[in-house]
Amino acid sequence: MSETPELSVIVHGPNVQDHLPALLGSLDAHPLTGTEVIVAAVGDWARETAERHIPAFTVLPLPEGAGDAAARAAGAARASGRWLHFVRAKDGLPPGAPRTIAEHAAGLPGTVDVLLFDHVRSTWRASALPSPDGPRLARAERSDRSDRADRADLALDDSAGLLRLTPLLGNRAVRAGFWRTHERLLTTDDEPFAAYAALLLADRVACLPHPAYEDRRLRPESLPPITPEQRYALVERYEALLDLAAGRPAAYAVLYDLMVRDCLRTFARAGMPDDVAREFFRRASLAARRRRPDGHRRPAGLEGVRRSLLEEDACTRYRTLQAANRTRRRVRSAVRTGRRRAGTRVRALQYRRALAEPVDPHLAVFSAYWARGVACNPAAIAAELARLAPGVHPVWVVTAAGAALLPPGTDHVVPGTRRYWEVLARAKYLVNNVNFPDAVVKRPGTVHLQTHHGTPLKRMGLDQMPYPAAARGLDFQALLERVDKWDYSISANSHSTRMWQRAYPSRHLSLDHGYPRNDVYYTAGAQEVRAVRERLGVPPGHRAVLYAPTHRDYEAGWTPRLDLAALADQLGEETILLVRAHYFYETAASPSSPSSPLTALRRTGRVIDVSSYDPVEELCLAADALVTDYSSIMFDYANLDRPIVIHADDWETYRTTRGVYFDLMAEAPGPVARDQARLTEILTTDAWRDERAAKARAAFRRRFCEYDDGRAAERVVRRVFLGEDERTLPPVLPLEERTPAPSPEEATAS
Numbered sequence: 227m228s229e230t231p232e233l234s235v236i237v238h239g240p241n242v243q244d245h246l247p248a249l250l251g252s253l254d255a256h257p258l259t260g261t262e263v264i265v266a267a268v269g270d271w272a273r274e275t276a277e278r279h280i281p282a283f284t285v286l287p288l289p290e291g292a293g294d295a296a297a298r299a300a301g302a303a304r305a306s307g308r309w310l311h312f313v314r315a316k317d318g319l320p321p322g323a324p325r326t327i328a329e330h331a332a333g334l335p336g337t338v339d340v341l342l343f344d345h346v347r348s349t350w351r352a353s354a355l356p357s358p359d360g361p362r363l364a365r366a367e368r369s370d371r372s373d374r375a376d377r378a379d380l381a382l383d384d385s386a387g388l389l390r391l392t393p394l395l396g397n398r399a400v401r402a403g404f405w406r407t408h409e410r411l412l413t414t415d416d417e418p419f420a421a422y423a424a425l426l427l428a429d430r431v432a433c434l435p436h437p438a439y440e441d442r443r444l445r446p447e448s449l450p451p452i453t454p455e456q457r458y459a460l461v462e463r464y465e466a467l468l469d470l471a472a473g474r475p476a477a478y479a480v481l482y483d484l485m486v487r488d489c490l491r492t493f494a495r496a497g498m499p500d501d502v503a504r505e506f507f508r509r510a511s512l513a514a515r516r517r518r519p520d521g522h523r524r525p526a527g528l529e530g531v532r533r534s535l536l537e538e539d540a541c542t543r544y545r546t547l548q549a550a551n552r553t554r555r556r557v558r559s560a561v562r563t564g565r566r567r568a569g570t571r572v573r574a575l576q577y578r579r580a581l582a583e584p585v586d587p588h589l590a591v592f593s594a595y596w597a598r599g600v601a602c603n604p605a606a607i608a609a610e611l612a613r614l615a616p617g618v619h620p621v622w623v624v625t626a627a628g629a630a631l632l633p634p635g636t637d638h639v640v641p642g643t644r645r646y647w648e649v650l651a652r653a654k655y656l657v658n659n660v661n662f663p664d665a666v667v668k669r670p671g672t673v674h675l676q677t678h679h680g681t682p683l684k685r686m687g688l689d690q691m692p693y694p695a696a697a698r699g700l701d702f703q704a705l706l707e708r709v710d711k712w713d714y715s716i717s718a719n720s721h722s723t724r725m726w727q728r729a730y731p732s733r734h735l736s737l738d739h740g741y742p743r744n745d746v747y748y749t750a751g752a753q754e755v756r757a758v759r760e761r762l763g764v765p766p767g768h769r770a771v772l773y774a775p776t777h778r779d780y781e782a783g784w785t786p787r788l789d790l791a792a793l794a795d796q797l798g799e800e801t802i803l804l805v806r807a808h809y810f811y812e813t814a815a816s817p818s819s820p821s822s823p824l825t826a827l828r829r830t831g832r833v834i835d836v837s838s839y840d841p842v843e844e845l846c847l848a849a850d851a852l853v854t855d856y857s858s859i860m861f862d863y864a865n866l867d868r869p870i871v872i873h874a875d876d877w878e879t880y881r882t883t884r885g886v887y888f889d890l891m892a893e894a895p896g897p898v899a900r901d902q903a904r905l906t907e908i909l910t911t912d913a914w915r916d917e918r919a920a921k922a923r924a925a926f927r928r929r930f931c932e933y934d935d936g937r938a939a940e941r942v943v944r945r946v947f948l949g950e951d952e953r954t955l956p957p958v959l960p961l962e963e964r965t966p967a968p969s970p971e972e973a974t975a976s
Contacts, residue, residue, distance in 0.1 A: 239294060239314050241271040246276070248318065253324070256321055263282070267288060269288075269292075307402060316442050323438040341431070344363055353440075359392055397438075404428065422467050460488060479522065485513065584652075591650060591656050600622055607675075623639055655946070661708045682858070683888070693779075718933055719932035739942050740937075749936050768800050768802050772804045778880065787876070788902055799832065803833045846866060897918070
């Protein structure tokens with residue numbers, strides 16, 4: 227070039243996974259006005275690829291194994307442009323990016339040292355994904371224009387938030403003179419350090435909210451393992467940067483937050499060996515305490531808890547909670563995947579068209595337990611709707627796998643299908659015991675009925691925020707947006723009403739009518755009780771004990787908390803164990819080998835796995851007693867006024883990791899066993915049903931069976947679907963006037 231170029235594009239590094247040809251080909255295919263390209267080619271593959279573009283590009287062959295710092299330094303030494311743009315050989319440049327950068331840089335004042343611009347991201351799955359940096363760059367540019375119309379530069383101390391941009395040298399161009407002044411500090415293989423340091427050293431910066439770089443993320447499995455020293459270097463990087471930011475409070479505070487965030491993310495996601503992880507945590511903890519700015523306040527909620535554990539060097543506690551959340555992450559991941567797909571469907575033409583059509587006043591959509599099937603409160607409401615308002619047509623949302631199990635004639639839609647979105651768009655009534663996807667629009671005139679699926683012992687909604695095991699993976703803002711769509715929230719007792727208002731603050735109206743699914747506990751007769759026991763294979767005269775433990779947030783999967791074979795053996799041949807795992811777990815309640823004692827007991831019918839049996843209300847009708855831990859089934863079963871035994875071997879852990887609304891140990895519905903020996907003792911004596919147990923159960927029923935009297939579904943249908951006034955609904959019967967379904971013993975005698 228005869229004249230000094232405005233921009234020198236320095237492509238550097240080896241030809242990783244053969245991405246370099248596409249990069250150089252794209253550069254060669256577009257005019258490079260005011261730009262020169264220098265390729266610091268590391269190794270033979272990169273050199274051979276680059277030499278195909280001579281004389282258009284300048285090629286600097288470097289030996290195999292030369293690091294990024296050496297390659298950048300070689301390219302910068304040869305560059306003649308006023309500005310330098312470092313591009314790694316594995317990455318890319320959008321068409322016309324060099325020209326855009328050069329033209330923008332040419333108009334900047336001489337005080338600007340760094341030009342920041344947006345980028346896109348690519349992986350092996352997708353390409354050109356937007357980065358999170360665009361809005362921040364746009365805001366900074368707008369702010370600069372409004373404050374100083376005659377200038378286009380910013381001082382970092384006034385815009386310290388720019389340090390939150392992705393730390394790549396590729397998403398910024400640097401003035402050549404500035405680079406050479408600070409080359410000794412900036413020439414490092416640690417690219418994020420160089421990217422941050424460039425901003426900290428710059429007198430002024432400028433922003434270009436335009437994608438001019440492609441950051442290609444290689445699969446971690448295709449890269450060399452990260453050494454322990456490289457892990458520890460993350461902490462060292464931030465400490466060096468904080469030294470560089472000394473005396474600049476705004477920049478220092480942002481860097482400190484970035485350090486803590488990145489250290490916690492690395493610890494949680496990197497899969498380091500235990501000894502390396504503990505040492506990493508120790509170093510990060512030391513830095514977090516030593517470098518904490520004066521007056522710094524931790525954020526609220528989960529993030530604040532995590533940071534507190536880091537500062538306390540509570541590695542063991544953090545790892546325990548980390549392991550505890552694996553199941554929840556899987557569940558939430560599935561939900562998030564559904565949300566993303568739903569978001570795509572919102573933009574789909576059929577949903578837009580359906581939203582433009584009138585709301586159908588005779589259409590109701592029902593769903594339960596993330597589309598598992600016809601169950602719980604929605605099922606009871608749908609059944610009563612058919613009796614009182616047959617003109618309203620119900621459509622159930624059910625997964626493809628669950629559709630085969632539906633009762634004959636059940637109209638249903640599978641999530642994600644065209645009709646699914648059409649009925650969601652047009653239905654006047656939407657009924658669910660969890661939530662519909664975020665993408666569902668709350669149309670004027672529609673009614674969203676949240677039925678819930680249990681009385682809360684454990685913390686729910688926003689109350690989960692201080693508990694990492696419970697809050698992991700939850701998007702609380704998205705949760706509140708879903709809650710804001712509710713018109714009605716069903717409650718079984720005043721405790722639930724208060725907790726729902728606290729956990730889900732919005733304008734929905736609480737329907738204190740009882741849980742419709744619990745009506746059967748007052749409407750079922752002796753014949754129904756005998757029939758379900760016969761279906762389950764419980765012989766007449768035998769005691770059936772339903773064992774139904776709940777899900778643990780701090781465990782990765784089902785962990786049997788009892789030796790069921792030993793328990794069944796000690797309870798004797800006249801007792802049948804009905805074992806039901808929580809629906810979060812897809813596996814059987816208690817896997818065992820064909821030769822195990824438990825398998826033998828199953829063959830004899832003394833242990834029956836009812837994990838897949840629906841509805842659960844029938845299991846309760848069949849059981850002479852319930853053994854549970856912290857499951858909300860205890861509140862429902864209490865309606866039957868039958869014995870309940872609490873097995874709470876991990877109460878302290880559960881209470882600490884999940885959070886609870888009251889002390890179950892002090893207000894249990896019956897005797898409490900803290901280990902299997904005590905549980906066995908309770909069930910082999912009269913302690914499970916003696917006067918003391920009955921007294922505890924009576925107090926529990928008064929508190930938690932407040933609105934359940936057998937007519938909850940009727941009240942809900944009349945209020946929501948028929949629009950009847952609250953004052954005209956059937957009143958809730960006082961507890962002493964209710965007659966629960968007969969016990970198995972009573973049913974057999976009748």
